[in-house]
Amino acid sequence: MEIVQNAVAGTLESNDVFVSVEPGQGKLDIVVQSIVFEQFGKDIFNAAQEVCVQLRVENASLRLEDRGALDCTIKARVETALKRAGEVNNA
Amino acid sequence: MSKMIQNLGDAIKASGLKDGMTISFHHHLRNGDFVLNMVLEEIAKLGLKDLTVQASSLFDCHAPLIDHIKSGVVTGIETNYMTGRLAKAVSEGLLKKPVRFRSHGGRPAAIDTGRVHIDVAFVAAPAADRMGNANGVSGPSACGSLGYAIPDSRRADKVVIVTDYLCDYPLFPCSIEETDVDFVVKVDRIGDPKGIVSGTTQMTRDPVALTIARYAADVISASGLLKEGFSFQTGAGGASLAVTKYLEPMIQKLGVQGSFGLGGITGYLVDMLEKGYFRELMDVQCFDLKAVESIRTNPNHHEVSATRYASPAAKTSCVDSLDVVVLGATQIDTDFNVNVHTDSNGYITGGSGGHSDTAAGAKLTMIVAPLFRARLPIVVNKVLCKSTPGHTVDVLVTQRGVAVNPQNKDLYAAIKSSGLPMTDIHDLKNMAEAYTGAPGGTVPQGRIVADVEYRDGSIIDHIRCVK
Numbered sequence: 001m002e003i004v005q006n007a008v009a010g011t012l013e014s015n016d017v018f019v020s021v022e023p024g025q026g027k028l029d030i031v032v033q034s035i036v037f038e039q040f041g042k043d044i045f046n047a048a049q050e051v052c053v054q055l056r057v058e059n060a061s062l063r064l065e066d067r068g069a070l071d072c073t074i075k076a077r078v079e080t081a082l083k084r085a086g087e088v089n090n091a
Numbered sequence: 092m093s094k095m096i097q098n099l100g101d102a103i104k105a106s107g108l109k110d111g112m113t114i115s116f117h118h119h120l121r122n123g124d125f126v127l128n129m130v131l132e133e134i135a136k137l138g139l140k141d142l143t144v145q146a147s148s149l150f151d152c153h154a155p156l157i158d159h160i161k162s163g164v165v166t167g168i169e170t171n172y173m174t175g176r177l178a179k180a181v182s183e184g185l186l187k188k189p190v191r192f193r194s195h196g197g198r199p200a201a202i203d204t205g206r207v208h209i210d211v212a213f214v215a216a217p218a219a220d221r222m223g224n225a226n227g228v229s230g231p232s233a234c235g236s237l238g239y240a241i242p243d244s245r246r247a248d249k250v251v252i253v254t255d256y257l258c259d260y261p262l263f264p265c266s267i268e269e270t271d272v273d274f275v276v277k278v279d280r281i282g283d284p285k286g287i288v289s290g291t292t293q294m295t296r297d298p299v300a301l302t303i304a305r306y307a308a309d310v311i312s313a314s315g316l317l318k319e320g321f322s323f324q325t326g327a328g329g330a331s332l333a334v335t336k337y338l339e340p341m342i343q344k345l346g347v348q349g350s351f352g353l354g355g356i357t358g359y360l361v362d363m364l365e366k367g368y369f370r371e372l373m374d375v376q377c378f379d380l381k382a383v384e385s386i387r388t389n390p391n392h393h394e395v396s397a398t399r400y401a402s403p404a405a406k407t408s409c410v411d412s413l414d415v416v417v418l419g420a421t422q423i424d425t426d427f428n429v430n431v432h433t434d435s436n437g438y439i440t441g442g443s444g445g446h447s448d449t450a451a452g453a454k455l456t457m458i459v460a461p462l463f464r465a466r467l468p469i470v471v472n473k474v475l476c477k478s479t480p481g482h483t484v485d486v487l488v489t490q491r492g493v494a495v496n497p498q499n500k501d502l503y504a505a506i507k508s509s510g511l512p513m514t515d516i517h518d519l520k521n522m523a524e525a526y527t528g529a530p531g532g533t534v535p536q537g538r539i540v541a542d543v544e545y546r547d548g549s550i551i552d553h554i555r556c557v558k
Contacts, residue, residue, distance in 0.1 A: 014465050036466050038436055039530035068465025070526055 003060040007084035010069075010077035017044075017069040019081040024059035028052055034066035047074040055082055094275045095221050099253065100133045102276045103211075106249040108134070111141045112210035115247060117240035118148035118172075119215070119227060119376060123286025126215035126253050128155045129278065135164045143167030145209055147198060147239040147397070148442070151175025152286060160185055169207070171195050172442030181540055182438040184556045190439075190541040192432065192554075195375070196401025196408065196448035197546040199242040204404050206548065212247035214240045214267060215281045219254040223272025224265035227377075227394075228387040230256030232282045235377025235386045236356075237266035241396035244271045255281045266394055292357040292379045294336060295329050302490040303459050304333030306511060307417060310486060310493060312341055313509035314455050314502060316414045319347045323369075324354040324449055325417040327378045330459040334417050335359045342368045353400075353409050354445065356392075361385040364392060373409050375400040375445075401448035403546050410445075410452030418446055420458045420487075422474045425516050427481030427496045429458060430474035432543060435467045437535035437557050443478050448546050450483040455502070458487045467530060468523035470516060475534065476543060477552040487516060494519055 003023045010018045030052070032044050044066055052060070062078065069077070096102040108114065114134075116127045127146065132155070134142065140163050144156065147170065154176040159165045169191040173181065181190055193201060201207040216225035217232045227237040232255060244250050244267045252267065252275045295301065307330065311317055323338070325331045336359075342349065349369040352360040356374040358381030364372050365385075372392045377383045386392045401410045421440070422430040429450075434440045450456040460469045469489070485502055487494045492514035495503045506513050514522075524530075537556025545551040 036435075036530070038532035040466055040528060042531070043528050068467065070466060071528065 001055045001057050001082065001086040003057060003082070003085045004087045005085055007081050009081035009084065012065060012067055014067050015069055016067055017074050017077050018065040019077045020063045021081045021085040022061045024061050026059060028058055029061040031063045032066065033064065036066070036068050043071060044074055047071045048078045051075050051078040051082065055079065057082055057086065094223055094272060096274050096276050099129055099276050099278065100137065102251050102274045103130070103133055103137060105274055106211045106251055108139060108211050110139055113143040113145050113208060115145040115209040115212040115243045116147070117214065117237065117243065118146065118150070119234040119237055119239060120232065120282040120287045122150040122152045123283040124150070124152055124215060125280060125282050126213060127153055130213045131156065131159050131164065135159060135162065140164055141166045143169060145169045145207060147195070148172035149177055153177055157185060169193065170442065171198055172444050173439055174441055178439040182557050184537065184540060184558060186540065189539050192442055192541055192543045194401070194443040194447045194546045195239070195397055195445040196403055196410065197544055197548065199396070199398040199402040200404035200546065201548065202242045202246050203398060203402065209243055209247035211249045211251060212243040213251050213253055214244055216252045216254040216267065217281065218256045218258055218262060219252045219275055220258050220260040220262040221275060222260055222269040223250070223252045223267065223275050224262040224269045225252050225254065225267040226262065226264050227266060228264070228383065232280070232284060232287060233383050234287050235383040236374045236394040238375035238395055238400060239397045241266060242398050249273045251276060253278055253281060255279060288377060288383060289379050291381065292327055292332065292359065295333050297329065299461050299490045300330040301333055303330040303461065303488055305337050306493055307334045307457055307459050307488045308337035308341060309509065309511055310457060310488060310506060311338065311415055311455065313505050313511065315505065316455055317341060317345065321347065321349040322351045322353065322412060322414045323349060324352065324413060326419055327355055327357050328419065331417045331419055332357060332359060334459070335363065339363060339368065353413060356382040358382060361392070364389065401445050410449050413449060413453040415455045415457065416449040416453040417457050417459055418450065420460050420469060422471050423458055423460065423469055423487055424471050424474045425520065427484040427487070427516070428474050428477045429479040429484060430476045431478045432476040433554060435475070436532070437475050437555065439541065439554060447479040447483070450479045451546060456483055456485045458484060460487065460489060462489045462491050462519060462523045463527050466527045468520060468527055470520035470523060476554055478543065480551065487519070489519055491522055492519055
């Protein structure tokens with residue numbers, strides 16, 4: 001999927017994550033900020049990356065501001081933000 | 092003789108305060124308190140150094156203490172609870188000497204037995220007369236009970252009353268009596284009413300908290316303690332407060348009357364007093380305007396000192412007669428030890444308050460908490476700080492199940508036959524981690540920034556620098 005515009009999904013409420021997506025600089029860039037970074041930083045990054053791989057997003061810049069969301073929430077928010085920002089090819 | 096002094100600076104001079112001494116403050120004005128900051132500003136102007144602040148609690152509004160610590164005016168802090176910017180700075184190593192944490196009962200015990208010596212107590216008083224009789228129930232900064240200030244006023248070498256509402260002599264009722272007071276200072280304002288008490292305490296609508304509260308009330312019912320003369324304490328937040336909502340119809344149905352409600356008092360406990368579900372309220376701290384109004388007007392709503400509330404050095408205190416207490420936790424471990432001092436990264440965010448005192452006294456000590464909070468499981472292998480020892484905790488209630496401390500065999504049997512969703516505490520930990528994943532992270536390894544004193548005076552744990 002090609003990222004063609006900026007988009008966001010989610011909130012900054014506790015147990016949620018706020019995801020912003022922008023068209024990339026030729027690669028996939030994921031920045032994670034989290035109140036539970038010490039405990040789950042790697043898991044949050046992996047959850048976001050997994051959705052990008054599934055949706056074949058290879059050129060985008062993602063920023064996650066996490067407030068302790070579960071993986072299922074993170075994946076849903078990332079998917080929504082990407083679809084709002086993207087144009088699906090060959091779909 | 093006149094005890095009235097023109098301004099705070101002169102009162103500090105008159106008190107004979109010197110370098111290295113201990114000054115005390117109470118926290119009834121909570122996050123709206125002006126007095127601690129005003130006093131320290133004057134002390135700094137006088138060039139005094141190396142003071143110890145002995146405060147029953149410290150809030151975000153006390154952040155100016157950070158600069159007084161950096162400049163050497165303050166070199167020691169002893170408190171029962173600390174939150175906000177100061178707590179963060181202390182966690183990061185601001186203070187050379189470790190903070191000494193006590194509980195709301197341990198502090199008056201240490202003061203009354205002379206383990207803690209207070210040179211000068213500065214008592215913020217919502218109302219006072221020229222001889223220092225003072226109360227918390229009138230004036231523009233009314234906060235209700237002054238329970239935490241009472242041991243300080245009785246034991247300190249010098250007592251300075253700071254008020255913004257000077258009344259004609261003799262003032263009644265008086266929580267602080269003239270026999271203990273040396274000086275009285277009138278200032279413009281002792282606090283910001285918005286930070287002192289909340290207007291009304293809100294009952295949570297969070298379905299998870301309500302589920303926990305419903306199970307908690309069912310556990311109380313199953314314990315057999317809900318009968319004539321029943322006594323009860325609960326917190327002002329989330330699931331703890333919501334327990335009263337489910338307890339009320341149970342008491343009504345049984346047709347019994349409780350003997351007393353204890354603690355920090357909210358409008359919900361006042362409602363229960365007014366409806367006759369409790370005979371008396373014993374109040375060391377008011378949490379909202381309804382509680383303030385009630386303690387002022389209802390003869391069955393009584394102020395109690397911190398000593399009488401929870402001191403283990405008193406011959407008896409209220410917590411010794413308590414049937415049920417409902418408490419929160421930031422972490423609880425599989426041995427039922429509870430952390431209410433730090434967050435999961437080891438930053439100081441609170442303190443015992445009356446947690447360990449009521450846990451030790453109550454027949455049924457109940458911890459209510461969600462399975463996980465912002466992805467962090469509540470049940471852990473080992474708490475970062477042991478605030479309340481597991482042998483004083485009887486049961487953990489979550490939205491997914493009730494785990495009874497196996498040491499309490501009677502309760503174990505009672506809950507088992509009650510139909511409540513009973514689980515092992517290890518299973519609650521596993522259940523949470525099935526949702527969240529296993530948390531990584533490290534335990535703070537820095538130097539000790541705080542010593543946690545249990546109510547009997549022994550050191551129960553240390554808190555280490557996060558950096």
